[in-house]
Amino acid sequence: MNAEHIKNAAGELLSETVETRRFLHAHPEVSWHEIETSKYVEAHLRELGLTNIKRGFGGTEAGVTADLDCGDGPRVALRSDMDALPVREENDVPYRSQNDGAMHACGHDGHISILLGAARILKSMAPSLRGSIRFIFQPAEENGDPSGARKMIEDGAIEGVDAIGGLHLWSFVETGKVQWRQGPVMASSDRLNVTIRGKGGHGAMPHMAVDPIVAAANYVSAIQTITSRELDPLDSAVVSIGKISSGDTFNIIPERVAILGSLRSFRDEVRTSQEERLRRIGDGIASAYRCTAETRVSYMLPSVVNDPKITEILRDAAVEIAGPGLTEESPPLMVSEDFGVYLEHIPGTFFFVGAGNPAKGADFPHHSPRFNIDEDALATGISMMTAFGVSALEKLR
Numbered sequence: 001m002n003a004e005h006i007k008n009a010a011g012e013l014l015s016e017t018v019e020t021r022r023f024l025h026a027h028p029e030v031s032w033h034e035i036e037t038s039k040y041v042e043a044h045l046r047e048l049g050l051t052n053i054k055r056g057f058g059g060t061e062a063g064v065t066a067d068l069d070c071g072d073g074p075r076v077a078l079r080s081d082m083d084a085l086p087v088r089e090e091n092d093v094p095y096r097s098q099n100d101g102a103m104h105a106c107g108h109d110g111h112i113s114i115l116l117g118a119a120r121i122l123k124s125m126a127p128s129l130r131g132s133i134r135f136i137f138q139p140a141e142e143n144g145d146p147s148g149a150r151k152m153i154e155d156g157a158i159e160g161v162d163a164i165g166g167l168h169l170w171s172f173v174e175t176g177k178v179q180w181r182q183g184p185v186m187a188s189s190d191r192l193n194v195t196i197r198g199k200g201g202h203g204a205m206p207h208m209a210v211d212p213i214v215a216a217a218n219y220v221s222a223i224q225t226i227t228s229r230e231l232d233p234l235d236s237a238v239v240s241i242g243k244i245s246s247g248d249t250f251n252i253i254p255e256r257v258a259i260l261g262s263l264r265s266f267r268d269e270v271r272t273s274q275e276e277r278l279r280r281i282g283d284g285i286a287s288a289y290r291c292t293a294e295t296r297v298s299y300m301l302p303s304v305v306n307d308p309k310i311t312e313i314l315r316d317a318a319v320e321i322a323g324p325g326l327t328e329e330s331p332p333l334m335v336s337e338d339f340g341v342y343l344e345h346i347p348g349t350f351f352f353v354g355a356g357n358p359a360k361g362a363d364f365p366h367h368s369p370r371f372n373i374d375e376d377a378l379a380t381g382i383s384m385m386t387a388f389g390v391s392a393l394e395k396l397r
C-alpha cells in the first residue's frame with residue numbers, strides 16, 4: 001500500500017468533499033426516507049463508471065450498492081450510513097438544514113462524502129488492484145427497527161463479500177486521530193417492555209385495591225441489582241428505565257403500569273441472560289405485592305464485534321495513514337450501531353475517525369442540535385477507507 005499516494009489524493013479531494021458534505025448537510029433525510037440522497041449517490045457512482053449499481057432496498061427507493069471490479073481476488077465491502085435525525089438544527093452556518101425538523105446530527109453526511117471520495121481514488125488505482133470493492137450506502141442506521149443493515153443484507157448487499165469495513169466520524173476524539181478495537185466495541189441495544197397489573201380502586205381505600213404503582217416502584221429499584229449483584233463486575237451491561245406510564249389522577253389507584261427500558265451489553269451470554277433475570281424479578285416483585293407482571297424483550301441490534309485479523313489490517317493501515325502517535329485503541333462504547341448486523345454474517349471492523357475540534361465548534365455530542373464536525377477529518381476518513389480497501393485486498397488474497 002502506498003500511503004503517501006493515498007494521502008495526497010485524499011488531500012486533493014478535500015475541498016470538493018467539503019462541498020459534497022455541505023450539500024448533503026443542507027438536505028438531510030431521516031431513516032428510510034433517504035431517496036434524494038440515494039439518487040445523488042447513485043449519480044456519482046455512475047459517473048465514476050462503477051458496475052453492478054443497484055438502488056432501492058427494503059422495499060424502498062433508498063440504499064445504493066456498486067462494485068469496483070478489478071479481476072480475481074477477494075471482495076471487500078466499504079459501508080457508509082446515510083440517514084439524518086429528527087432534530088431541528090441550531091447551528092448558524094451557511095449550509096444549515098433546509099429540511100426543517102431533520103438534521104445530519106450524527107455525521108452521516110460526512111460518511112457519505114468520505115465513501116464517495118474513497119470510491120474516486122480506488123477507481124483511479126484500479127489497474128494496481130486485484131479483487132473487487134463493494135460500496136454500500138445504507139439507509140436507516142438510526143432507526144434501529146427495522147435496521148437498514150438487516151434489510152440490505154436480506155436484499156443481497158453482502159453476497160460474495162469476504163470482509164467489511166466501516167467508520168464513524170467521532171466528535172469526542174480530536175481530528176487527525178484514528179481509533180481501532182478488536183472484539184466488542186459497541187453494545188447491543190434491546191428494548192424492555194413490562195406491564196404490571198393490579199386492581200384499580202379508590203385512593204382512600206387501598207385495602208380494597210391492588211396497587212401496581214408500589215410494585216412498579218419496587219421493581220425499578222430491584223432490577224438495578226442485575227448489574228450490581230448478579231452479573232460479573234467485569235462484565236458490562238446497562239438496564240435503564242426511560243418511561244413509566246400509569247394512572248389518571250391523584251386519588252385513583254390505577255389498574256396497570258407500563259414500563260419501557262433500554263438494555264445494553266457486549267457479550268451474547270449477558271444479553272440473553274438479562275431477559276430471564278428481568279422476568280424472574282418482575283414475577284417475584286409482582287407476586288409479593290399481589291400483582292402480575294408481563295415481561296417482553298425486543299431484540300433489536302447485536303453488539304459490534306470486530307474481527308481480530310481484519311482489525312489488524314485496519315490498525316496497520318491507520319499507523320501508515322495517521323501515524324503511530326495518532327493511532328490508538330478505542331475504549332468499548334455503550335452506544336450501538338447496526339454495523340454489528342453485518343458482522344454477524346461476515347468478518348469486518350468498525351473504527352472511529354476523530355472529528356472533534358473545539359476551536360471550530362466541533363465539540364458537541366452526536367445527536368445534539370449543535371453537532372458539527374471538523375471538516376478536515378474528511379481527508380483522514382477518505383484516506384482510511386481507501387487504505388483499508390487496498391490493504392484488505394492485498395492481505396486477504
Ligand SMILES: [Zn+2]
Nearest residue numbers: 106142366367
Ligand atoms: Zn447516531
Ligand SMILES: [Zn+2]
Nearest residue numbers: 106107108168
Ligand atoms: Zn451515527
